[in-house]
Amino acid sequence: MKMDSSHIINAHYGRAQLSNTILKSLEDAGKDIAALSLDDLAPMEEFHIGGRKATHQLATLAGISSGMRVLDIGCGIGGPARALARYFGCRVIGIDLTKEFCFAGSMLTRRTHLASRVTIINASALDLPFMNAAFDMVWMQHAAVNIADKEKLFREIAKILRPSGKLAFYELFKGAEPIKYFPLPWAGKDSMSFLASVQEIHDILKKTGFSTDTWTDTTLDAIQFFRHALTKSAKHGPPPVSLLTLMGPNFPVMAENVLKNLEENRLSVAAAVFSFTP
Numbered sequence: 363m364k365m366d367s368s369h370i371i372n373a374h375y376g377r378a379q380l381s382n383t384i385l386k387s388l389e390d391a392g393k394d395i396a397a398l399s400l401d402d403l404a405p406m407e408e409f410h411i412g413g414r415k416a417t418h419q420l421a422t423l424a425g426i427s428s429g430m431r432v433l434d435i436g437c438g439i440g441g442p443a444r445a446l447a448r449y450f451g452c453r454v455i456g457i458d459l460t461k462e463f464c465f466a467g468s469m470l471t472r473r474t475h476l477a478s479r480v481t482i483i484n485a486s487a488l489d490l491p492f493m494n495a496a497f498d499m500v501w502m503q504h505a506a507v508n509i510a511d512k513e514k515l516f517r518e519i520a521k522i523l524r525p526s527g528k529l530a531f532y533e534l535f536k537g538a539e540p541i542k543y544f545p546l547p548w549a550g551k552d553s554m555s556f557l558a559s560v561q562e563i564h565d566i567l568k569k570t571g572f573s574t575d576t577w578t579d580t581t582l583d584a585i586q587f588f589r590h591a592l593t594k595s596a597k598h599g600p601p602p603v604s605l606l607t608l609m610g611p612n613f614p615v616m617a618e619n620v621l622k623n624l625e626e627n628r629l630s631v632a633a634a635v636f637s638f639t640p
Contacts, residue, residue, distance in 0.1 A: 372460055375609075384469075406439075408441045412584070432457075444476050448474075455483065506534075534631055535630045573636060577634050
């Protein structure tokens with residue numbers, strides 16, 4: 363029987379008792395799990411290239427400010443959503459298809475005392491459960507890689523953005539050569555990976571009512587990030603709190619495969635901000 367996308371995503375990312383696994387790793391690292399800080403969580407909650415630094419860079423680029431309503435699509439366990447709320451003063455709703463991510467994200471939001479400004483719900487980016495024009499900004503970091511229907515994705519985003527609202531994203535794209543190395547953090551095999559070319563994304567966004575404010579190719583930065591992280595891990599071993607907690611012991615292989623695909627021009631990475639004009 364063919365599984366729908368929700369089941370496939372949950373099978374790839376979901377881990378039984380993830381919340382308990384996260385809390386144990388934090389306790390083992392000497393953290394106070396009753397009063398967690400974002401610094402305690404940073405090594406595992408920013409599930410994208412560049413970590414917390416990349417989140418801050420994109421938020422600054424997008425001009426996020428206090429009082430904004432932000433929707434984080436593919437929020438994972440909520441790291442960027444909590445960072446945006448804590449450091450930039452906005453209110454954030456995060457959505458993710460992976461149920462265990464949502465349970466864990468809500469738990470961590472309570473334990474970091476940000477539940478009044480951050481809400482995480484289990485929902486699909488292709489069927490957003492919000493009123494039209496409900497958000498000032500939509501935020502995406504490495505979420506589109508698991509979404510085949512990019513046109514529907516951006517139509518859904520356009521519906522819930524207010525006029526002159528912003529789309530901020532940090533995404534992976536096709537390179538000049540096809541992807542060769544699997545598994546990857548977002549896909550165990552090719553059938554789970556839905557990369558578009560840069561031109562395809564520009565064309566879809568323009569057709570949907572978005573204009574480009576800024577576009578920065580960050581592929582070389584991504585290569586340097588992975589080289590540094592993998593060298594450090596090989597020398598010192600993984601830290602007690604890391605993305606292995608989310609993705610399991612195979613994560614180093616996934617990271618190595620991302621690097622090889624980047625180095626061989628099979629992947630590219632970019633950070634961008636778009637304005638929406640209906």
